[in-house]
Amino acid sequence: MKDTKHLTASAADMEEAGRLLREGELVAIPTETVYGLAANAFDEAAVAGIFEAKGRPQDNPLIVHIATLDTLLLLSDDIPEDAFRLADAFWPGPLTVIVPKSDRVPTVVSGGLPTVAVRMPSHQAAQAILQAAGVPLAAPSANRSGSPSPTTAARVAADLDGRVAAIVDGGECEVGVESTVVTLCTEVPRLLRPGGITREQLEEVLGTVEVDEAVTAPLKDDRKAASPGMKYKHYAPKAQVTILKGSAEAFREYVNAHAEDGTAALCFEGETDGLTVPYVTYGRRDDDAAQARQLFEALRTADDRGARVLYAACPRPIGVGLAVYNRLLRAAGFRVVTL
Ligand code: TXA
Ligand code: MG
Numbered sequence: 001m002k003d004t005k006h007l008t009a010s011a012a013d014m015e016e017a018g019r020l021l022r023e024g025e026l027v028a029i030p031t032e033t034v035y036g037l038a039a040n041a042f043d044e045a046a047v048a049g050i051f052e053a054k055g056r057p058q059d060n061p062l063i064v065h066i067a068t069l070d071t072l073l074l075l076s077d078d079i080p081e082d083a084f085r086l087a088d089a090f091w092p093g094p095l096t097v098i099v100p101k102s103d104r105v106p107t108v109v110s111g112g113l114p115t116v117a118v119r120m121p122s123h124q125a126a127q128a129i130l131q132a133a134g135v136p137l138a139a140p141s142a143n144r145s146g147s148p149s150p151t152t153a154a155r156v157a158a159d160l161d162g163r164v165a166a167i168v169d170g171g172e173c174e175v176g177v178e179s180t181v182v183t184l185c186t187e188v189p190r191l192l193r194p195g196g197i198t199r200e201q202l203e204e205v206l207g208t209v210e211v212d213e214a215v216t217a218p219l220k221d222d223r224k225a226a227s228p229g230m231k232y233k234h235y236a237p238k239a240q241v242t243i244l245k246g247s248a249e250a251f252r253e254y255v256n257a258h259a260e261d262g263t264a265a266l267c268f269e270g271e272t273d274g275l276t277v278p279y280v281t282y283g284r285r286d287d288d289a290a291q292a293r294q295l296f297e298a299l300r301t302a303d304d305r306g307a308r309v310l311y312a313a314c315p316r317p318i319g320v321g322l323a324v325y326n327r328l329l330r331a332a333g334f335r336v337v338t339l
Contacts, residue, residue: 004157005166009125013168018132020165021046026053028142028156029129030170031121033094033179033196034149034296035156036065036139037164038129044106047138051108053163056145060228061111062138063096063179064118067130075116075136077102080184082206089205092122094175094196098183109138111228115185125170141178142167148235148296148331151176155300176293177323181227182209191215192227194323196292215326216317218334237299239264239310241332246314246339248285254339255311262308266298271313278305285313288321295324299331 005020007013009030017027021038024046029038037054039046041064051058064075069087072079076099083097101116110116121127130137141149142156150156153169160167180195182202190210191199202209212226219225244251248271255265256276265272265279269290272279282298283290302310312332317325329336 001162002165004161004164006153006157007166007168009128009168009170011128014125014128014132017129017166017168018134021129021133021137022135025165026050026163027129028153028160028164028167029126029137029139030123030153030168030173031065031126031139032123032173033121033175033177034151034173035142035153036126036137037142037160038065038137038139040133041109041136041138042104042106043135044108047106047108050138050140053160054140054143054145056140057228058108059111060140061113061117062109062140063181064105064109064116065126065130065137065139066118066120067127069120071136072099072118075102075105075118076100082184082189085205086182086202087120090197090201091120092127093120094122094179095119096179096181096193096195098181098185098192100185113228115183117181119179123170123174125168129168146236148237148299149178151293151296155297172293174293175320176295176297177320177327180323183226186210186226190226194326196320196323198319199322200319215322216329235296235299235327235331236333237303237307237310237331239302239307241266241299241310241312241328241335243312243314243328243332243336244339245336248313250339251311251313254337258309258311260309262306264302264305264307264310266302266310266312268313278307280305285316288315288319288324291315291324292320295327
């Protein structure tokens with residue numbers, strides 16, 4: 001057990017976080033998407049520690065976070081023109097770009113793939129920590145593998161206290177779901193994971209973008225995952241989640257008819273009247289940004305309240321709603337009932 005330091009976003013604490021990272025320690029840091037568990041991306045032993053602290057499968061590669069565009073040149077010797085266009089439009093921000101990796105990127109970071117995922121976060125504390133560390137930081141979400149990503153420092157501490165050197169509290173994450181992942185290593189750019197930057201936004205810069213079928217469908221056994229993370233059960237609370245597709249009225253009727261001990265509802269704000277089971281809300285039906293911001297916290301709250309069966313109102317899969325739908329589908333193991 002480590003004695004985990006709890007740091008704030010003060011200048012002195014940012015320096016401390018940077019020093020720990022340079023020394024090969026693990027530090028949980030805030031970003032605009034979700035909290036990340038960071039280590040020096042060039043330090044193989046430090047990066048190996050991430051997998052151990054999270055209980056993460058070794059073949060699931062990590063995202064490398066950078067503070068400035070020139071660091072990208074260290075991570076790849078063969079940067080596609082599109083990467084610069086995307087950087088220009090969306091960095092710093094919630095977009096991860098996959099490019100061919102250089103020899104400087106350790107295999108443990110790329111999970112054995114010839115490519116590397118790179119992102120420049122916009123969160124001020126993340127930027128300050130990157131500057132203080134002076135090295136790129138490999139960082140997956142700061143949860144134990146399989147559980148919902150943390151959007152507050154308290155949720156990070158619940159999962160990782162005693163397993164990491166420090167946790168930096170930078171407040172609640174603004175976006176709430178992980179970054180959009182797009183690969184530039186396919187013939188046509190391909191969306192591997194939807195997030196805060198929407199498909200529509202990517203297409204404005206790149207033209208056509210293909211959406212990997214794993215975004216909204218379970219992986220077939222014979223298909224290799226384009227993004228290894230997609231083959232693992234993800235974002236799952238302890239409760240068994242079922243998505244209900246339909247109107248607020250149909251949702252209420254179905255949930256009330258199936259109410260038993262341990263049943264709860266995950267529904268939209270303003271649509272809770274008449275529900276006979278405990279509920280947690282995650283934004284209004286027409287507010288995809290609020291749904292993204294609140295989803296993971298709502299799933300963890302349902303667990304805290306002892307929900308065993310959780311019926312979730314289905315988000316509209318457009319804009320950031322596609323990311324919300326993608327995460328909820330995984331939390332539900334793709335169990336969807338159309339009402
Ligand atoms: O918003 C985010 O992206 C957060 C914050 C901390 O930056 N990070 C995050 O990391 O969500 P993680 O490890 O939970 O998710 C990274 C995803 C995984 O699905 C992984 O398989 C995929 O990116 N990935 C990473 N490198 C890849 C590569 N070279 N090729 C394909 N997929 C890759
Ligand atoms: Mg994750």
